[in-house]
Amino acid sequence: MKTCGEVLVEILEAYGIDTVFGIPGVHTVELYRGLPNSNLTHYTPRHEQGAGFMADGYARAAGRPAACFIISGPGMTNIATAMGQAYADSIPMLVISSVNSSHELGLGEGRLHELPDQSALISGVSVFSHRVLRAAELPGVVARAFAVFESARPGPVHIELPLDVITASADGLSRAAHRTRSKPGPDPAAIERAAALLRAAAQPFAVLGGGCAHAPKAALALVERLGAPTALTVNARGVLPPGHPLSLGGALPLAPVLDTLRNADVVLAVGTELGETDTHLFCDTLELGGKVVRIDIEPEQLVRNALPEVAICSDSRLAMQALTDALDGFAPDMAAATELVRQLRAAALEALPPSYRAHGRFLDAVADALPGVIIAGDSTQPVYGGNLTHEPAEPSSWFNSSTGYGTLGYGLPAALGAKLARPDRPVAALIGDGGLQFTIAELATAVELGLAIPVLLWNNRGYGEIKQYMLDRTIPTIGVDIYTPDFQTIAHGFGCRAERPDSAAAFRAALIAAAAADGPTVIEIDEELALTWWG
Structure with missing residues (x-):
C-alpha cells in the first residue's frame, strides 16, 4: 500500500516540483516517507518563516514554485508572514501542511498543535486553502493549485491533510499532472x-x-x-x-x-x-x-x-x-x-534625498563587482533608495519586502532560495541590522548548504528608517534604538566568513571574494562610513 503522503510526493514530481523547504515534525513525518524515491530535494531552514521566504526567493529566481512541508499549528502560524508577503507580490508557493485527524477537528480538546480552524486562519494569506478530507480529492486539488500558478494571478496555495488522510491508502490515485498551461488572452x-x-x-x-x-x-x-x-x-x-x-x-x-x-x-x-x-x-x-x-x-x-x-x-x-x-x-x-x-x-x-542617491551608487558598486547579480532585499534604508534608483539588467533580479506587505527578515532566506534556484548567478542578501535579527538563524542553513552568498549587512544600529520617520513627525524615538550585537562574532559562531570593510575598495574586494567562497560571508557595512564612500 502507498499512503496519501507518498502519492502526494509523486504527484508533485509530475508537476515539476523539485524543491521542498520544511522542518519535519511528528505531524508531517509521513510526508517524508516518499521523498527518498523521488527527485525532490529537501532543504531544512531553521524556522518555518524562513521556509516560506526561501520558497518566495526560489520562485522569483526560478520562475516556478517550490513546495513547503509545514507542521500543523505553530508551523502554519510561523509561515503565515511569508505567505502574506508572497500573496501581496503575486508569488507562487505551494504550502502543504498537516492538521489534526478529521474526527478531532474543531472539538477544542487540547490536541497537539490544535487550532480552532487552521484552514480559515490561513485563507487570508493564500489564494485558497483546502482541507483534503478524502485521499481521492488529492489529484484535483493539486491540479487546482497549478491552475492558479500557471493560468491566473499566482500566489500561495495551502493544502492541508488531516493525520488520518496522510496515512490513508492512495494506491488507485492518478499520479499524472493535469495542467491547464493556458493563460487568458485579450478581447x-x-x-x-x-x-x-x-x-x-x-x-x-x-x-x-x-x-x-x-x-x-x-x-x-x-x-x-x-x-x-x-x-x-x-x-x-x-x-x-x-x-x-x-x-x-x-x-x-x-x-x-x-x-x-x-x-x-x-x-x-x-x-x-x-x-x-x-x-x-x-x-x-x-x-x-x-x-x-x-x-x-x-x-x-x-x-x-x-x-x-x-x-x-x-x-x-x-x-x-x-x-x-x-x-x-x-x-x-x-x-x-x-x-x-x-x-x-x-x-x-x-528630488532624491542625498542618502538615497548614495544608496543608488552603493548598489551600482554591487552590480559592477558582481555582473548579473540577483539582490534579495529586506525593509532597510538602502533598499528604499534602491527601489527609486536601481536598474538591474534582467527581470526578477531586484526584489525585496519593502513593497506591499512590508515584512522584516525577508532578505536573507529569500537570497538562499534564489541561490538554490540559480546557482549559476551571483546572489546577495541586502538586510539591515534590525531585520537580520528576525531571521539570523538562517545563516546556519546557508553554512550547511555551502551557499556563496554575500550578506550585505547595512548597520545603522537600530530601526533607522522608522527612526527617521518618527523624527520627521516630531514623535519621540521610542523603541528604535535597539541593542546592536557583535555581528562579526555571531557570524563566526555560525561558521560564516565575516568582513567589516573600511573603504569602498575593501568592500569591493570583500564582495568579489564572498561570491567565490564556499559558504556565506557577512559583510558588515557601517552606514556612516558608507554614506561617505558613496555620498
Missing part, C-alpha cells in the same frame, strides 16, 4: 479601443508592473511602438534595459514624475496594482487626470486604485503583443518622448 474589441485611445493621446504615459516580469520582450516592443515615458514598479525592474531612453526606472513615486503622470491624457497600466508603495509613496493618494487603460490577469485588479476607460483581462504578454500589433504603423514623436524622459530622470534624481 480583440478591447484591444482596438485601447489602441484608438493611445493613438489619439497627446501625452501618453505607461506603468509596467510585476505582472510583466515574465514578458520583457513583449513589454519592450510595446513601449517602443507607443513611444511613451514608462515607469517600472519595483517588481518590474529589469523589464526594460537599464538606461533605455523611454524608461523612467523606479522614479514613479517622485514629484516630477507623478506630476507628469497626473497630467497624462492616457495612462497605460500593465500588470500593476498601482499600489501605494510603487506609485504614491510620498503623497496621500494617486491622482490620474486622464483616461486609463489597464491590463491585468485578475478581473478585480482591473478596477482597484484607478477605474479604467478600457479594461483588458488577459495575460500581459498576450495583451501587450496584441496591442503592439494594433498600433502597427503608429509613428510617435520619439525625439520629444526621449527628451521628456531625460528631463524627468534628471529632475527625479535632483
Whole structure:
C-alpha cells in the first residue's frame, strides 16, 4: 500500500516540483516517507518563516514554485508572514501542511498543535486553502493549485491533510499532472479601443508592473511602438534595459514624475496594482487626470486604485503583443518622448534625498563587482533608495519586502532560495541590522548548504528608517534604538566568513571574494562610513 503522503510526493514530481523547504515534525513525518524515491530535494531552514521566504526567493529566481512541508499549528502560524508577503507580490508557493485527524477537528480538546480552524486562519494569506478530507480529492486539488500558478494571478496555495488522510491508502490515485498551461488572452474589441485611445493621446504615459516580469520582450516592443515615458514598479525592474531612453526606472513615486503622470491624457497600466508603495509613496493618494487603460490577469485588479476607460483581462504578454500589433504603423514623436524622459530622470534624481542617491551608487558598486547579480532585499534604508534608483539588467533580479506587505527578515532566506534556484548567478542578501535579527538563524542553513552568498549587512544600529520617520513627525524615538550585537562574532559562531570593510575598495574586494567562497560571508557595512564612500 502507498499512503496519501507518498502519492502526494509523486504527484508533485509530475508537476515539476523539485524543491521542498520544511522542518519535519511528528505531524508531517509521513510526508517524508516518499521523498527518498523521488527527485525532490529537501532543504531544512531553521524556522518555518524562513521556509516560506526561501520558497518566495526560489520562485522569483526560478520562475516556478517550490513546495513547503509545514507542521500543523505553530508551523502554519510561523509561515503565515511569508505567505502574506508572497500573496501581496503575486508569488507562487505551494504550502502543504498537516492538521489534526478529521474526527478531532474543531472539538477544542487540547490536541497537539490544535487550532480552532487552521484552514480559515490561513485563507487570508493564500489564494485558497483546502482541507483534503478524502485521499481521492488529492489529484484535483493539486491540479487546482497549478491552475492558479500557471493560468491566473499566482500566489500561495495551502493544502492541508488531516493525520488520518496522510496515512490513508492512495494506491488507485492518478499520479499524472493535469495542467491547464493556458493563460487568458485579450478581447480583440478591447484591444482596438485601447489602441484608438493611445493613438489619439497627446501625452501618453505607461506603468509596467510585476505582472510583466515574465514578458520583457513583449513589454519592450510595446513601449517602443507607443513611444511613451514608462515607469517600472519595483517588481518590474529589469523589464526594460537599464538606461533605455523611454524608461523612467523606479522614479514613479517622485514629484516630477507623478506630476507628469497626473497630467497624462492616457495612462497605460500593465500588470500593476498601482499600489501605494510603487506609485504614491510620498503623497496621500494617486491622482490620474486622464483616461486609463489597464491590463491585468485578475478581473478585480482591473478596477482597484484607478477605474479604467478600457479594461483588458488577459495575460500581459498576450495583451501587450496584441496591442503592439494594433498600433502597427503608429509613428510617435520619439525625439520629444526621449527628451521628456531625460528631463524627468534628471529632475527625479535632483528630488532624491542625498542618502538615497548614495544608496543608488552603493548598489551600482554591487552590480559592477558582481555582473548579473540577483539582490534579495529586506525593509532597510538602502533598499528604499534602491527601489527609486536601481536598474538591474534582467527581470526578477531586484526584489525585496519593502513593497506591499512590508515584512522584516525577508532578505536573507529569500537570497538562499534564489541561490538554490540559480546557482549559476551571483546572489546577495541586502538586510539591515534590525531585520537580520528576525531571521539570523538562517545563516546556519546557508553554512550547511555551502551557499556563496554575500550578506550585505547595512548597520545603522537600530530601526533607522522608522527612526527617521518618527523624527520627521516630531514623535519621540521610542523603541528604535535597539541593542546592536557583535555581528562579526555571531557570524563566526555560525561558521560564516565575516568582513567589516573600511573603504569602498575593501568592500569591493570583500564582495568579489564572498561570491567565490564556499559558504556565506557577512559583510558588515557601517552606514556612516558608507554614506561617505558613496555620498
